[in-house]
Structure formats: structure tokens, C-alpha cells
Amino acid sequence: MLSLLPFEAAYWQRVYSRLIALCDPLPSVIRCPLNQVLDSEIHRIFILWPVWLSPLLPLPSSIIERLSLATLCGAWAAAIRDACLDGELTQAAAPLTRALWRRSWHLFGTLAVHCELLADLERRMVAAYRRELAARTHTGSWQPAQLQSLTAHWVCARAAGWHVVQRAHIMLAGLKLDDPCAIALSAALDALILARQLRDDVHDLADDVRAGRASWGVRLIAEAIWRAEGGPALIDTQRIAGRWLIDPALRQELASAHATLCQQAMHALMPYAAYIPRLIDLVMIESEAGRTIATINLLHLPG
Structure with missing residues (x-):
């Protein structure tokens, strides 16, 4: 923190x-x-x-x-x-x-700040949240389509508010959104959003499984099961928790994905590091926090 x-x-x-x-x-x-x-x-x-x-x-x-x-x-x-x-x-x-x-x-x-930008980002956030609601289950099982809709792009769309404040700042400072600096900041922000979301999804896995809430992390675990079984199929919520419990390779895979996202964010920010030390601090802290993904206390998960 x-x-x-x-x-x-x-x-x-x-x-x-x-x-x-x-x-x-x-x-x-x-x-x-x-x-x-x-x-x-x-x-x-x-x-x-x-x-x-x-x-x-x-x-x-x-x-x-x-x-x-x-x-x-x-x-x-x-x-x-x-x-x-x-x-x-x-x-x-x-x-x-x-x-x-x-x-x-x-x-x-x-x-x-143009209302068109705000309206577009608000539409993205609302659509993403409605997709999340549609991916919830009250039957104890998820259909493949429910989870497959929860992509990395969906994660970033749901967090579009981050881009509101950053893009507004960029435009007020006189930069175009296609300026190399603006592009680098946007890429870093997306990578940081994804890293934080992945870590949150892992730490919230027990509560999400109990409540039937789908997440990007749930989708990634489901994909590991589908790869092992030959293709997408209806999946019980408890199998998500079970796979996480018994598969250290999967836990390490998600930890590595988190580390890669932090590296991408750091790479995008590094040319400007002297000007934005607190953003660099934030990425470093997120990278360190991601080490808990592979070693999360599994006793918190349902059996």
C-alpha cells in the first residue's frame, strides 16, 4: 500500500x-x-x-x-x-x-474537456458493468459465454474512469492523445489497471466463488481447466476454487502474468521517470504486492 x-x-x-x-x-x-x-x-x-x-x-x-x-x-x-x-x-x-x-x-x-470524451468513457463503463452482472450465476455453474466475455479489454473498459482523469490532464496540458508521451502514459495505465485487477481477483476469489461473481481471474482459471479438458464447457463454481487449490503451476502462471504487466507499465513510464517518481513508486509497490498471488492463504478458499 x-x-x-x-x-x-x-x-x-x-x-x-x-x-x-x-x-x-x-x-x-x-x-x-x-x-x-x-x-x-x-x-x-x-x-x-x-x-x-x-x-x-x-x-x-x-x-x-x-x-x-x-x-x-x-x-x-x-x-x-x-x-x-x-x-x-x-x-x-x-x-x-x-x-x-x-x-x-x-x-x-x-x-x-469535451463532453464527447466523457460520454464515450461513461458508456464503456456502464456496458462493462452490465456485462459483469450478466456473468453472475445463481445456479452454481457458469456458461462459457458468461466468462469468455470478461476479457482484458473489458477490465480496462470497466476502469475507464482512470482514463478520464489522465486524458483530461493530457489535453489540458496541451498534448494530443496521439503524442508519444500520451500513448506511453495510456499503455502504462492499462497495464497497471490489469495488474491491480488480477491481484484483486485472486485475493477476492473465495468471496467471488461463494457469491457466484465472475471476474477476469475466474475466467483465467476456467481457461486453464478448459485447456486441460479439450474445450469450453459448463463449469461449476467450486471447480474454480478446487483448481486454484491443487494447481501451483496455475498460481505461478497468474503471478508471472502480474509481474509481466508491472514490467510493461514500468517500461512505458521509464523515459519519464525523473518527472513522475510517485507513479514509479506505485508500480514498484504493485509489483511487490503481486508476489502474494502464488502464495495466497488457500485456507480462505471454500473446499
């Missing part, structure tokens, strides 16, 4: 306070998704991304803070939307989601 430096913690607190002032008073039904956003390490990284990019792509501090606030509004709206789609919140929360999206888009608009 990346520890925040004092100035980063102060920045986070300042943006957090602005969000609370913007949205207070809050209905109690909404506070849980808000806390999920604010307490998540991934969202703290998310909000600090413009701060970490700024030595490479300088922007005025007022614009960086507005960009972070716009991103946090969008992240909160997405958390509420996902909770509604998942049945954790009633549709009564939907109006607040729309209000937060409007606030987020307005803030991006004041920064001259």
Missing part, C-alpha cells in the same frame, strides 16, 4: 472537504457508497493522479484541484450507480447519481 506524503494527505483532505461542502446534507442511504469511494485506496490514488502527473505535464494548482474534484464526483456517481444496478440501493438513489454526473461534467466542462 502506498503511504501518502504529508502534502498528498493535505491535498486529499482539501478535495474531500470541498466534495462534502458541495453535497451536504446527504441522505443516509447515500453515505455508504460515499464512504466506499472515500475509504478506497484506489480512489485516493485516482484523485492524486493529476498531482503525480503535474511535474511531467504542468498545470496550475487550481485546475489540478478542480480536475480532482470532478473526478471524485464522477467516482461517487459511479459507486452509487453500481450499487443501484447491483440491488444494494433502491432506484430512489438514481436522481442523486444523475445530479453528481451533471456536477462532474460541469466541472470538466469548465476545464474545456
